[in-house]
Amino acid sequence: MKIPGGPVPEWQLFEPQIKKTETGIEETGVITPDGQYFPFDHGESIAFIREGNQRKPVIKLSDGTEVSFEAWKIRRREDLKKLFEGADPKYGELYLRLLEDFPELEQLSVKAGTKEQYPTLEFTGGFWKRPDSQNPNPKIIVEMENQAHYQDLLRDREESAREAAALLGISFEELLKNPEILGKFIFLHEIGHAQDYLANFQNGEKAKNDPNFDPVSENLDKRKEEMVTLPVPGENPVGVKKMYKEGRLTSYFEKYKEYYLSKGITSPEDLVKKHELAYRNLPSEKYADQFAADVLKKYWSILVS
C-alpha cells in the first residue's frame, strides 16, 4: 500500500514519549500522526517493522509479544468496555465520548468500586487518586453499580447535590426523582479532577520545561493550601460528616465555639452545612463541578435516552 500525500512516510510521524527513570529510559506512550496520545502500560513500547517498502507500527507487550498498533488500540477499547460491564451502560458511553473530547484522559485509570471495598465511598460517589509509586497515572474509583447509593447521597450530601442540580440547570426535585443523574455527575466530577491534573500539571507547560517539576507534589500543595481555608481546616466534607455522625463534631464545635460564632456558624449542624458549601467553592472543586456540568449538558441526550 502506498500512502498518498507527501514525502514523509506516516510511520515517521509517530512520536514515542519517553521518561528518564533511575534505571534508564522508559517509553511512556506514543503520540499518533493525528495527534492522539496513547499511554503504555508498564513494559510496553513501540517498534516499526518492515513490510515491503513501508514500515508498520507494532506494540511490544511486556511479555515480549508484538501486536499491530491497530489491534492494540482495539484491545484497549475492549478492556475499557469490560470496566463498565456491571454498570449502567451510560457510564461507558459517556466515557468513550470524553476520550474524544479530552484525549489526555487516555492516561486515566477508571475503576468501579463499592463502599464495602472502599470505606471512603460511604458518604461520596467516588474519589480520585494522584499517581504514586505503583501507578504512573491518576485513577478514579466510582460506585457505578448500586443506584440506591445515590438515593442515600441525595439525603446525606444534600448541599452538594443541590449545587449539582443548579449547575445542570435542573431542580433539586428532578434530581431526587432521577438519582442516577447524580451518579453520572459525580463520575464526571472525579474525572474533572483527573483531567485538571493531567492537563495543567502532568502534561502542563511547567512539566515540559522544568526537569525538576514534580506534578504530584505541586498539585498536592495547591490542594492543601485550599483545604486549610475551610471551616474545619484540612478536612473534607466526608470527614466532617463522619465526625458529626460519630458525635465528635459537637465537642469540636464547643471547643472553638467563639471562633465559629464570630464567623456566623451557630451550631454543629450549621458547621456541617457551611463546611460543605465552602468546600464546593474551592477552586479545584469548582473546576471539577464545572467540568461535570459542561459534559453532562453536552451529552444530556445519552442521559435521558
Ligand SMILES: [Zn+2]
Ligand atoms: Zn471533588
